[in-house]
Amino acid sequence: MKKRVLTVDDSRTIRNMLLVTLNNAGFETIQAEDGVEGLEVLETANPDVIVTDINMPRLDGFGFIEGVRRNDRYRAVPILVLTTESDAEKKNRARQAGATGWIVKPFDPTKLIDAIERVTA
Amino acid sequence: MDMNEIKEIFFQECEEQLAELESGLLKLNDGDRDPETVNAVFRAVHSIKGGAGAFGLDDLVSFAHVFETTLDCVRSNRLEPNQDVLKVMLKSADVLADLTNAARDGGSVDAARSRQLIKELEALANGELPQAAVAEPVAKPAPVAAPTPAPVVNEEGFQPVAFSFDDFETNEPLAIEPSTFEILFRPKSELYAKGNDATLLLRDLSRLGEMSIHCDMDELPALASMNPEAAYFAWKISLKTDKGEEAIRSVFEFAEWDCELDVMLAGGDHAGAGEELPMQPVPFDLSMLDEEVPASPGAAEDDDQVAAQQREARDDAVSAAATASNVLQMAQTARASAESNRSAASASAAQAAAQQAASAATPTIRVDLDRVDRLINLVGELVINQAMLSQSVIENDTNGTSSINMGLEELQQLTREIQDSVMAIRAQPVKPVFQRMSRIVREIADMTGKSVRLVTEGENTEVDKTVIDKLAEPLTHMIRNAVDHGLETPEKRVAAGKNPEGTVRLTAKHRSGRIVIELADDGAGINREKVRQKAIDNDLIAADANLSDEEIDNLIFHAGFSTADKISDISGRGVGMDVVKRSIQALGGRINISSKPGHGSVFTMSLPLTLAVLDGMVVTVANQTLVVPLTAIVETLQPEASAIHSFGASQRLISIRNSFCPLVDVGRILNFRAIQANPVEGVALLVESEGGGQRALMVDAIQGQRQVVIKSLEANYTHVPGIAAATILGDGRVALILDVDAIVAASRGQSLKPEMLLAAAG
Structure with a gap:
């Protein structure tokens, strides 16, 4: 069965890159444009893993992660944070919010798939 | 989708983000302190950096990084976004736009300028911060050193460890x-x-x-x-x-x-x-x-x-x-x-909320411009077809009250509505062009040492995309002129009892089916004595010519006219207001100036809302039907034999209200006939040509005025001298649309090239 990945990112460019990369790697990809939409589609997307950006309008990545972790059904889904910030403070906040791991942008396809495989069976 | 397509999307997105960035910065400049504004500005730069990184656009990444760092200081209230700070940021936004363009189209950027701004941005980030806090934000985005093997597990808090893949x-x-x-x-x-x-x-x-x-x-x-x-x-x-x-x-x-x-x-x-x-x-x-x-x-x-x-x-x-x-x-x-019950309930609530959110924001779709153009073309055909149908019904003279006539009327109305709606698809707000102008103002203000505020109004006024695209150039030049020539230096302004900061006001509005763009400055106004003297020096007018204020003001639209004593870096680029006027006219527009000494000048441009249709005068020349754009025509008149004067071998002049104006036989110029027609038997169309001078175009008869759909000839016939485009009339005949400027230019020489005969035969 194909693994389902939910990606949350406000940048059209990054969304497209994620889509191409993930589809090529054999994942089924569902995309949302910000944290609010991410939480809205969570139930229907029923993802095996989530990849989210941090800086987004309406609801940022931290808020989104907390929202997912509050959802009983998805609170143990692996969440990877996609961020250009390599600084530790942002990672820590993401971790405290409940992120599983992170991918530093700019990602290349292998790194992204590696990271997803690290957190999914 | 491949990487090239994604890259294209990236650049599209960059344009949007840059516009967002600039409008956000301008809002901050006006005193807006909404955290969401700062966030939006930050996100814009952040997004550009993120995408640029993915495509290895290193120059863009490193500049965006420094910019982002400084913006982060603003976001976290470590840096007050006052006017000085915003000045640097606006300039940085310009450089970011340059870097983006360079990344897309190749080409180079002013490296010294971007280095200078990087320094300024870093200074801002450093300036108000304790030394320790500064070190991190300013750090380069280079790969971080490998993590030290020191124990990192800590019960109280996390030990930050920099790590990268x-x-x-x-x-x-x-x-x-x-x-x-x-x-x-x-x-x-x-x-x-x-x-x-x-x-x-x-x-x-x-x-x-x-x-x-x-x-x-x-x-x-x-x-x-x-x-x-x-x-x-x-x-x-x-x-x-x-x-x-x-x-x-x-x-x-x-x-x-x-x-x-x-x-x-x-x-x-x-x-x-x-x-x-x-x-x-x-x-x-x-x-x-x-x-x-x-x-x-x-x-x-x-x-x-x-x-x-x-x-x-x-x-x-x-x-x-x-x-x-x-x-x-x-x-x-x-x-x-x-x-499950509870979550099902909350899920449906979430769905309802989502639907509500969706209806609140107007949904939009992105459509390829080609598709819209194709639709517009088809609607053009439909309009023509409908006109032909109407005409043939009239010719076949069915009973005036028949249902066919009623149906036709409805069809006509529907067609018009479809046409309007389709045109509305291409309509875009002038906002992006106006936003570009704020950059121009900043640059020139910098170069001239003047202090300028650009106020824009009616940014959401919509006009056809092609008009918008062609508007930027003349507008840029006019803005340059307004700041360079219109506004005084701060010292002079203070001496005149004005605010040292000059204001340039750019306004757009709809007026009777056209878009009117006004550019007003509160500078010194046109120095009429100087303009007049210059015109005399350049032999544009006689030394003793008696000109009204308005006529003097309009002299600045003459070719090669420049009032600046010394040719400045900004306006002295060989283009004058004559070029502006010509490009506005090429869009089917008109431009006017009104000036008050000491209070400034106002330039008013009136442009058609679309370039797909045109108001034209349908005329007959040597049994051919031609269309003359209405915007070019000043007046029409029936020449009297006494007003016609011969001049040289074949030139003729017509006297109109005590001034002489060259008479141009359109049929002769276009090679429709070998000998000149008798002017008295035809009609003269007084047109204004590019130099501001007037010509009387001779045609045989006027058929009427109507709105015509413009059909380009260039795709099939390449450029035809003297002809701007073609259209299809209600009776199905093709009519050529005259390029008035080209006709006037040709009249100075002999005639257009012989191949004109071919076009005429069509």
């Missing part, structure tokens, strides 16, 4: 002598709560080399008193690898805060660790994991299975890891089903 690449190729590590791994429950999985970590670890593993289950309580979400197991791992300790730690990169992790070299000082292993080593087999771990959470399993798995867990050290995660998943499943 680059470390993998730099570390892996390094061949390290194979050595055996003893690893103690004791997950906390947080590790599972954050979606990490001990099984997967062990799997990754096993890939590093030869591994044997023992599960420490001493803490596992009886099933009855077991908390399914607690972490009870610990693993002792013996790993023989040549990858080194850092590779081992990097496996636990995501988990290191949520577990106890101890990595040490086997033997030597850590002999005790080996003695503590009372159990038989079990070789680690990856395939076991694949069987044990369900593909997705939420797979229902009953209690017997749990128990069975628990027994297995006691039997087998490795599968315990898998079971631990299963237990967690099952607990979730149970809870989920118990509360």
Whole structure:
């Protein structure tokens, strides 16, 4: 069965890159444009893993992660944070919010798939 | 979709982000302190940086990074966005736009300027910060050093460790002598709560080399008193690898805060660790994991299975890891089903909210411009077809009250509505062009040392996209002129009792089916004495000519006219207001000036809302039907024999209200006929040509005025001199649309080239 990945990112460019990369790697990809939409589609997307950006309008990545972790059904889904910030403070906040791991942008396809495989069976 | 397409999307997105950035900065400049504005500005730069990184656009990334850092200071209230700060930021936004363009189209940017701004931005970030806090934000985005092997587990707080994936690449190729590590791994429950999985970590670890593993289950309580979400197991791992300790730690990169992790070299000082292993080593087999771990959470399993798995867990050290995660998943499943009612209710509530949100924001779609153009073309055909149908019905003279006529009328109305709606698709707000102007103003204000504020109004006024595209150039030039020539220096302004900061006001509005764009400055106004003197010096007017103020003002539209005493860097680029006027006319527009000495000047442009249709005068020339754009025509008149004067061999002049105007026979110029027609038998159209001078175009008769759909000839016939385009009239005949400027220009020489005959035959 194909693994389902939910990606949350406000940048059209990054969304497209994620889509191409993930589809090529054999994942089924569902995309949302910000944290609010991410939480809205969570139930229907029923993802095996989530990849989210941090800086987004309406609801940022931290808020989104907390929202997912509050959802009983998805609170143990692996969440990877996609961020250009390599600084530790942002990672820590993401971790405290409940992120599983992170991918530093700019990602290349292998790194992204590696990271997803690290957190999914 | 391939990378090139994504790159194209990236640049499109950059344009949007740059517009967002600029309008946000301008809002801040006007005193807006809404945190969301700052966030939006930050996000814009951040997004550009993110995308640029993905495409390896290093110049863009490094500039955006510095910019972002400074914006972050504003966002976290460490830097007050006052006017001086915003000045630097607006300039930085300009450089960012330049870098983006350079990345897209090749070309180069002013490297010195961007370096200078990087310095200024860094100074801003540094300026109001204590030294320690500064070091981090200004750090370059270069790969961070590999993590130090110092212990990082800390109960109170997380020890930040900089890490990047680059470390993998730099570390892996390094061949390290194979050595055996003893690893103690004791997950906390947080590790599972954050979606990490001990099984997967062990799997990754096993890939590093030869591994044997023992599960420490001493803490596992009886099933009855077991908390399914607690972490009870610990693993002792013996790993023989040549990858080194850092590779081992990097496996636990995501988990290191949520577990106890101890990595040490086997033997030597850590002999005790080996003695503590009372159990038989079990070789680690990856395939076991694949069987044990369900593909997705939420797979229902009953209690017997749990128990069975628990027994297995006691039997087998490795599968315990898998079971631990299963237990967690099952607990979730149970809870989920118990509360399914509640979650279903909340889900439907969320859906309702989503629908509400969707209806609040106007949904938009992106459509390829080609498709819109095709639609517009088809609608053009429809309009023509409808006109032809009407005409043939009239010619066949059906009964005036017949239902056919009624149907036709309805068809006509519908056609017009469709046409309007389709045109509206292409309509775009003038906002992007206006936004570009604020940059122009900043640049010129900088160059001239003047202080200028650009006020824009009516940015959301919509006009056809093609008009917008062609508007930028003349507008740019006019803005340059307004700041360079219109506004005075701050000292002069203060001396005149004005605000040292000059204002340039750019306004757009709709007026009677056209868009009117007004550019007003509060400068000194046109110095009429100077303009007049200049015109006399340049032989544009006679020294004793008696001109009204308005006529003098309009002299600045003459070719080669420039009032600046010295040719400045800004306006002296060989283009004058004559070029502006010509490009406005080429758009079917008109431009006017009104000026008040000491109070400034106002330029008013009136443009058609679309370039797809045109108001034209349909005329007959040598049995051909031609269309003359209405915007070019000043007046029409019936020449009298007494007003016609011969001049030279074949030139003729017509006298109109005591001035002479060259008479141009359109039929002769276009080679429709070999000899000039008798002017008295025709009609003269007084047109204004590019130089501002007037010509009287001779045509045989006027058929009427109508709106025509413009059809380009260039695709099929290349450029035809003297002809701007073609149209199809109601009776199905093709009529050529005159290029008035080209006709006037040709009249100065002999005639257009002979190949004109071909076009005329069409």
